[in-house]
Amino acid sequence: MRYLFDGFELRAQERRLLAGDAPISIGSRAFDVLLTLVAHHDRVVTKNELLERVWPGLMVEENNLQVQVSSLRRVLGPRAIATIPGRGYRLAMRVRSEGADTAKGTRDAAAPQRPPASAARARRSSNLPVALPPLYGRDAELAQLRALLDSHRTVALVAAGGVGKTHLARAVADARRAEHADGVWAVDLAELTRGELVAPAVLQTLGFQVAPGQTPVGTAVDVLRRQDALLLLDNCEHVLEAVASLVQAINDAAPRVRVLVTSQAPLRCMHERVFRLGTLSLPSSPTLGDVQRSGAVQLLVHRIQAAAPHFTLTEANAPRVAALCQRLDGIALALELAAVRVPLLGLEGLLARLDERFEVLAGGSRLKLPRHQTLRAALAFSHGLLTSDEQTVFRRLGAFAGSFSAECARDVAAGESIDRWAVLDQLGALVDKSFVLADADDPPRLRLLETTRAYALESLAQAGETAAVLERHARLFGRLLEEAAQDYWLLSDAAMLERYWPDQANLRAAMDWALAHDPELAVRMVGDAGPLWREALSQQPEGARYCAAALACVSERTPPLAHGRLLHTYAWMLIWSQQQRARAAAQHAAALLRQAGDPATLGMTLLLLIPGTTAPDAQQEAVLDEMRRLHDPHAPPRVRAQLLSASARLAMGACRYDEAMDLYGQARALLSVCGATQWEGVLAWTMASIAITTGELDFAVDTLRDTASRLDALPTRGIFLAFSLGSLATAHLFGSDTQAAREALARAAPLIVRYDLGSRYAATAACLAAREQRWSTVAMLLGYGQAASRVSGVDAEEPAELRARAHAMQELAAKAAAAQVAAWMAAGAALETEAAYALALEPAEG
Structure with missing residues (x-):
């Protein structure tokens, strides 16, 4: 075989390149690259294909290929080989081949025949419309699919019904019109009722009839055997087996035919590359x-x-x-x-x-x-393709809100007719058929789209299984919360997040069901959720709402342990925003927990009864004595840290700051070892607050910056980050760095609003406004802070905030008349927290 192109002659058997009659010396690798490009001059040759042909069995860097292409361009001319970005190379010269066996034998009587009416169709290169509708939000997927078709002979575009497979597949096919000498052909199989109609539908699209004495599949293979074409087989899910057989036969006999399939499930045939199509991208924010x-x-x-x-x-x-x-x-x-x-x-x-x-x-x-x-019709059609057991498992999965694990799915979906192992098989089938989505984690999390879940719940109701399945789901997550309450003492915050963060939506759904249907389960679940809400998930406002609802479920039959843990959780949810109510709940909880014999939870409850902001009294001393009696030197670090924290609080309330700093440092070391990031962070914040009070501003700023950085890296970005940033703003103000204070308060403000902490940093906000000489704003923020403190029941303010308020009041008194200040403060008292902090962060004049 020899190839002639633009004055050059390539003799494949002799491995020679000639320019006219003069031989040209090129390296063996360059010759192989050129031979491959010349032999496939009618299409793009991918980089992977060239690497495999020129360096078979070897792992080489792509720049080796670039070197060979550059050397060929120096010989053939700079435009002889075109680079197709992201795909490969194509010879840009007209090629004529000689020496091949081109003799045509007598036409076999059994050869496929075009019907007379198909003469016009034979001259066309595609049956796609000349202009397709625009494609939205699929640029990346379009490029990925084009690249896959360059390197794989069969690509299955798999997704649930209605996601947009057909639209994307047609766009891919349209983009490849010029790359296939024998055309791009789309075959819609949606309305076929039987698998044996698939091959005849393909032949009809190509303009051929079944040859006498041959099967439709055999005829289709004969038609395509020597063609360079792209075949789009659309909507294959209901005739999947027949499509798989035809595609396998085409793969075996027609090496230059590419097949693009759209389906709700893969073909499971050799050479297939599956591309799972997600839904269209959603906004990351409402801006x-x-x-x-x-x-x-x-x-x-x-x-x-x-x-x-x-x-x-x-x-x-x-x-x-x-x-x-x-x-x-x-x-x-x-x-x-x-x-x-x-x-x-x-x-x-x-x-x-x-x-x-x-x-x-x-x-x-x-x-x-x-x-x-x-x-509904789209989902009903897809649902009808499932087996009876797949339909059963699918509808029971509707109980899950958000994502779920395979193990949880087995617990909820198993029943009398389907055991837990069979559920695993059906789950795999539902993932294959695009009813269930699996993420890329190991092990993967599974989920239903909200629309698919709505259909599953509708099917669950029609089957009369709603009550039983939702109860099973609630009790499963009730057991999970029992485990979380025990895990808290032993696991790090990171481990708690990894284990329980993904199931937040399911925990909420389970608690909602329990509150409506099983009061005792609701009390236990909400009480057990306390450690998660307090630290790992940092969901204090939401937790407080669940606690209030669960307290309404308490009855004379409620065990002291469940009741005590619920009140303990409620107290911790309120302590940062409504201190008086929180401590009342803690007093009640402590009495119940003593009766129930739960020393670890009792210790965390007693900690709330030593505020650290007031001078110690006999009651606080008695609480500390009880904590000393409860202390177990062999307990987990979180338990042992309770006594150190309580002792430090008492010392801080007594203004023994050096002692408090030492005790807090010991507690932080314990908590750091066990990975209690949130609790350790709040102790760091407390130490920084002491440093602000004693004038050690450099220590305070460094500690708060470090703590804020660590807490900001957590997915929760919770309440203790709000404290760190708010107090960082205070420290910067006392250090006369107004711009840094503004930046810290701006970062803190959304969290202050979220966690209802407005009264805690109102004086800091007023002090910032005073530094910027915004006198009406100063007064309004002071008025807001006083009103918010009365509503929240803050029983003693932080020393740093008292100092900030005194400074702001002093500055204000020198700049405005008392009557004007009173009017401004009255206006500020009516502000909501969000409005107050928006006012605080308005740009300073000048």
Whole structure:
């Protein structure tokens, strides 16, 4: 075989390159690269393919290939070999080959025949529309699929129904029109009712009839055997076995045919590369810039504008558009159906009706398949492809909110007809068929899309299993919270987060069910959740609401241990924002926990009865004596740290600051060893607060910066970060660094609002305003702080805040008349926390 191109001749058998009659010397690797490019001159040759052919069996760096291509360009010309970015190379010269066996034998009578009506079709290179509709939010997936088709002969695009597989697959095929000499052909299998119709449908698309004496599959293989084509087989899930057989036969006999399949499940055939398509990207925040970048939003807005041309995306409606896309999981079909309803219902009205999504999201385009005209029809079609056991497991998975583990799924979905091992098999099938999504973690977390979950819950109700399955789910997570209450004493915060953070939504759902259906379970669950809410998850406001609801479930039958732990949890949820109520709950909890014999939880409860901000009295001394009696030198570090912390609080209240610092340092060392990051952080904050009081500002600033940095790295970014940043602002003000104080308070403000800590840093905020000479703001913040302290029941302020208030009042008195100050303070007393801190952070004049 020899190849002629632009004055050059390549003799493959002799491994020679000639320019005219003169031989050209090139290296053996360069010759192999050139031979591969010349032999496949009608398409792009991927980098991986060249590496495999030129360096077979060897691992080499890609720059070796670049060196060989550069050497060939010096010989053939700089434009002889085109680089296709991200894909590979293509010979940019016309090639003519000689020496191949081109004799045509007598046509076999059994060869496939084109019907007469297909003559026009034979001249076409594709049956795709000339112009496809725009593709939104899929640029990355489009590029990835094109690259996969360069290096794999069969690619399966797998996703749940309605996600947008067909639209993306057609865009991929359209982008490859010029790369296949024999065309790009799309075959829609959606309306086929039997697998044996698949191969005839392919032949009909290609313009051929089944050859006499041959099977449809055999004929299709013969047609494609020598072709360079892309075959798109769309909507394959209901005829999967037949498609897999045909694709395998094509792979075996037609090496230059690429096959792109769309399906809800993989083919499971050789050479297949599965690409799992996710839903469209969702906004990361409700701000206009983030919303505009979301693929789901782009599609929704385009579809709304098709029905209501006046509609525009604005700062005002961006949060509602983002919420709509999130509630619909970024599912393309759901977004298209929703867009049709916006002109009538508006965004707000549509959002309010999404709990009835299967009724609201109906009436799609009449040009679509019936199963894509309503959301329920799309899910019902896919659901109908499941086996009976798969349907059973699927509907029971609807009990899970958010993600879940395979082990939890086995506990909830198993029953009389399906054991725990069978559930594992069905889970695998549901993942394959795109009903259940699996993340990339090890072990993976599983989840249902919200829309899919709504269908599962609807199916659960129809099967009459709702009550039993939701109870099973609640009791499972009740046991998990029992484990969490014990794990707290032994595990680090990082380990607690890893174990329990992913199940927050399930814990909430389980507690909600228990509060409505099983009061005793609710009391136990909420009480056991205390350690998670207090430290690892830092969810004090939410925990306080659950505690208040669970206290209403307490009865004479409630065991002292469950009641005591619930009150202990309630006290810790309130201690930072409503101290008087918190200590009343702690007093009651301590009495119950003594009766129940739970010394570790009792110790944490007693700690709340020594505030550290007031001079010690006989009651506080008695509490400390009891903690000394409870102390076990062999207990876990978290338990042993209780007595050190309590002793330090008493010393701090007595103004014995050196003693307090030493005791807090010992407690921090214990907590640091066991990884109690949050508790250790609050002790660091307390030590820094003492340092502010004693004027050691450098120590305070360094400690608070370090603590804030460590706490800010946690996913919770919780209440103790608010304290660290707020007190850092105080320390900077006392050190006369106004800009640094403003920056720290700006970081703290959202957390102060979230955790209802407004009264704690109102004086710091007022002091900042005084430094910036914003006198009305100073007075309003002082008025706000006094009112907030009365509401929260703060029984003694931190010394640093007292100092900040005194400084602000002194500055204010010198700048404004008393009557004016009183009026400003009265106006400030009416402010909400968010408004107060927004006022504090308004830009300073000048």
